[in-house]
Amino acid sequence: MPSESDPRVEKALSALAGPIELYRSAVVTTVEEVRGYLATHRSEDEASDGGVAAGLGVFAAGRIDFERFANLTTSATLEGDPDTLGKVEKAYDILRGISSGGEDAFCVRVKPGGRLREAVADRLAEIGRGFAAARLAGMARAGSLNSKNEDKLLAPLGFERWNQAERRLAPPLVVELEGAGLHAGDLAEFLDGNIKIVLVVSGDVAPAPLVRLITPSTFVLQTAAGAGLERFAATEGPAVAALMPESAAQFIHDPAAGSSPAARLELISFPEQSPKNAVGGMSVRQQLDELEQLKTLAGGPSVDAEGEEGAAPAAGPVATKVDKLAAWLLSQADLSDAG
Amino acid sequence: MATKTRASSEKKKGPGKGSKKKGPEIIRVPETTVEIVSDSGEGAQKCGQIFGAVCAKMGNGAWTVEIIPAEIQPPARSKAGGSGNRVRFGTEEITNWGDATNLVVAFNEQVLLGRIELGALAEDAIVLLDNKWATHADEDIQKEWQGGLKELAKHDYRIVEVPMEEECLKIVEDPRRGKNMFALGLLAWICDRDVDLIRAQIAHQFRRKGEEIYQRNVELMEAGYGWAEKNLDFRIEVPTIPSDVPKVVMNGNEAIGMGAIAAGMELCSMYPITPATSASHYLSEVYDKFGGVVHQAEDEIAAVGVAIGASYAGKVAYTITSGPGLSLKQEFLGLAVMLEVPLVVVDVQRGGPSTGLPTKVEQSDLLTACFGQHGDAPHVVLAPATMEECFHSMITARRIAEAFRTVVIVLTDANLATGVQPYPRPQLDARWQQAPVSLPPVDENVPPYDWDPQTGLSPQRYPGQPGGMYTATGLAHNAWSKVAYDPDSHQLGSQMRSRKIAVLQQTLKPPQVYGSDSGELLVVGWGSTKGAIEEAVDRAQAEGLSVSSCHLTFIQPLQPGLKEIFSRFDRVMTVEINYSDEPDDPYITDENRRRAQLAWVLRASTLVDVDCWSRVPGQPLRPGNILKAIRQRLEMGAKV
Amino acid sequence: MTHLGCSLLSCGVVDDRHFEMEDYQGAIARWCPGCGDHSILTAMQRLLEEEQLKPEQTVFVSGIGCSSRFPHYMKTYGFHGLHGRAIPAATGIKLERPDLDVFVTMGDGDCCSIGAGHWIHAIRYNVDMVVLLLDNNMYGLTKGQTSPTTPATFPSNTQPYGSYLEALNPLTATLGVTNASFVAQTAEWIPAHLFETLKAAYHHKGFAFVRILQRCPVYTEKIYEDAVRQPDAIEMLIHDDGIHIPDLDEIYKNQIIHDPGNLDEARRLAEPFDRFRLGIFYRNEKRPRYEDLRRLPVRTAEEKVELLNQEFDRYAV
């Protein structure tokens, strides 16, 4: 897909090389682990003389008696039941497919008129298929595979069913779409864990649509030339970016940059002209509202800005209380296995 | 096979003033040995490396050896300063460096005389010598030159003076940087080497130096080629037999590095030491793309400690070192044995003790490799004999380390490390790679050292396995890894660790005997001497002597059947590159004689009166010298 | 290795275990009654409980010495290796398995004498681990020999007329090494401070070095006697980014505000002084970590075979 598309997609992909490699490495590690599991559980493999001979290599030929070596060194074959092994093999194939897939796996294109939410949800579910396959293999390894849950595990797994660990390992996505289709709210439900979504926007677009996604721990970036993408890629936690036309607002909201909204938000450029037309169903008023919100967050009342220097102790306890409350709420929410 | 390169018909003609040139005399031989020597820094080593690689690429058997100055910073034009490379190549496989050089290119007469004093040259060798010294501004040097020529005249050499400096000055300003390529050109014409291959090899050698350097070097090489074509009246022809077996050519350290990669090892934790370092140079260049790391630690102790930590927690790691480094690692090796943490250690042996001969070959770490740890620390020691085995042994070593949860020491040496030999290209197998550690939950009722009472083997447990928590400890411990000082626990732990080595021995096959199955003398060797020993045995058999040989790969445990094999010979003798007293040395008796290292081990384990012949020349052994020792021992009669 | 890859296999497994302090208790500690190591062990078990660390994902690494028995008394994975060599082993473990939490305990002989070389270099590597120096100013296990941190003139079995040399200062030593990223000092007899310090060290990403002043009732009882009895002998470094335990304000009245981001000030405060200064001297998470610098992609067996074949092409005849 990248070939025929916007050069900005390439740019986004190369900025995301780190997170992509991180995800790919996790998949490869898993593939190798499952390979190891299958090898030790398929009697014809590792434990056999042939397997032993192969493992010992050419140097051992003529010097080591493979049959004896196999008999003396391999503990009783851990023969798995064929049914389980068959399923693990299927899971293995899925994971291998993912590990050998190219960058296309991380690129999504929203067709004109299509919904952003659907496109992203579908792709994430496809990626979730890998997590599900890994769950299956993990359960087989732990001996807890039961027929009730296993079939689901060879199918796509929607993001809503990913657990925290999986959300932390989520790969980044680069989404190409037209400005008219950019409904930021469509993405809200996916901004969790370590997910990173870059929107490559073409055509008319509202000036500051991503403002709606600013929450204290979400990295939000609007940029034209791609400035800030590196920081975006390196951030820990959920992140969303849009590569916009020059005319749009440009800003970085970086949760690590401070504790107050003003400290976190860096306004790089503000549109010279205010919006005149509705875009994709977003009225002028809605667009203006977003811009107003951006201004408020960026230059907002200076209580907190001062707090950075002198008033920290006063703000401190309040902040910690809020943090604690948030932490408590999080701990109550059962995110461990949404599926 | 001494090579006859001397022209039978004397048709001496001063090179250069050839009036009407007939075709050159063709000297056709099955093999020959070529060397190039210079002051160090003049690039003779590079020239030799390229020449050797080209011979291999053309399908010849080949074996190269580096010529290293006897002194660290020798003065220019000194006998001790000769630096370069020696290439033995032939129609068939070449398994060792041979005896004497047939063709030598020397950059000055002093380094040449140094080589002659070492006995490096065949009596009928052809010598190409840079003659710039004859007209040197310094009169002392002119005198030395004259004296040198007189010295040379005492021998039977065929000497050709070559205006190397003069010719090189036509291309470069500083001939010190270029003569080597000119010399390469000379050799290329004389030995009819493929010039395209040479160009490609020059490109490979100077791959990090840029196009300009490459071009200049090629120009120099072509100049040497052209000069030889115009002025020389002989050529040496070593036929090549085309073979369909695809081959690769590399030195033993590169082979070790590639073997480690092929074995799926991903952490090489090392501290620089000659002659082991070049293995890590190679790895550092390519390891990233395999997901591997060369960790250069702060010292050898840390290097092995990091490897053991990694092996304890995951995939088998390894360390590469040489004698002094091995000494420093010993305490940690004992720990690895005690914890039953798998580990591969490569010891590229050099001359010792102490700093010894840092760049030169010796086989004197065998005993410290086997017994250097304090306490009883049974583990595995094996020794590849060729570049090919350097590669393949790493795969086996890693697998044994893992299966037996023990330390495997791979003994190579400076001869293998720096020598270059072509060998059949390995057919790689993904099953050589190690899978990532699996971390399934563990039954809490199973101890971390769940020794099979028969074999002493137990599955390794890794951090991350729920329910399996234990503390690996270097203190005496029981199966639960609990510190236990009682007599029974220590006896049992020692027994289990030792038993594993016996079990490994039970999986080994007896070694092959080279030559006939019984006879008057059996020569036993290990490591890099294999080719030289077998060549000596071939020659002895051709003389009608009753000699066979047997080369040991596993030193600890020893392969089975040795006693039985030895019993079929009147006399058994090891040949090794380490020190031993000769039986007729002053004060030496049968009781106090200090024997070569493998001989000690064989005597102890077979109760056979194994004799030895060993030398520490800082060079590989020559087949001719081994042959002499064989003759001499046979004269002494039966001894078993 | 410093591989990026964590496995997906355990991601899907629901882990709703809750750990109590007992869950971290290994064998019964056999240190002398009154030995400061007991208190450190308790604080550590409290930390693990508070952080709910998974026992199987936690590794304690030690050298040899009384203090190095520590791993045996934890119910986690442990590596009780060689005298002075805990750090190399821990480095190997962390490089191979970045997913594990690694803690190192060493005595003053272990860390500052026989293992000093590793200590210095480990600071530079800045591999993510918690490193505790249990400093009783003496060789305990081998029964009372002078250590590098024994105060001058203090007698031991090897220097019965008093230590000849000035004591080595582990804090200035650590702070002086390039790439130091976390240096703190605490005392085992102030459990609240000890706990907070361990916690801060655990949360630091990088090589977190904590010197713990530790009483040895047998050989160095006298050294800390005053400090234990008289809070006045202590000076607390306090800061919002450091450690401040209001409950202790009443007792430890000597306080100095020190920003752990200030290296020069940290070095100055670490110099010998007539009181023991406790708190975080220095903290900087921006320091590069070796394991991050050497991060590598993971390759499948097939990929490696293919790449190695390409390598062989370079050497093909």
Ligand SMILES: Cc1ncc(C[n+]2csc(CCOP(=O)(O)OP(=O)(O)O)c2C)c(N)n1
């Ligand atoms: C190579 C080596 N040298 C010496 C020893 C003996 N030894 C064991 S512990 C120790 C010193 C212990 O002192 P310290 O490190 O301060 O720890 P402590 O016992 O005081 O906790 C010594 C010298 C050893 N085990 N290994």
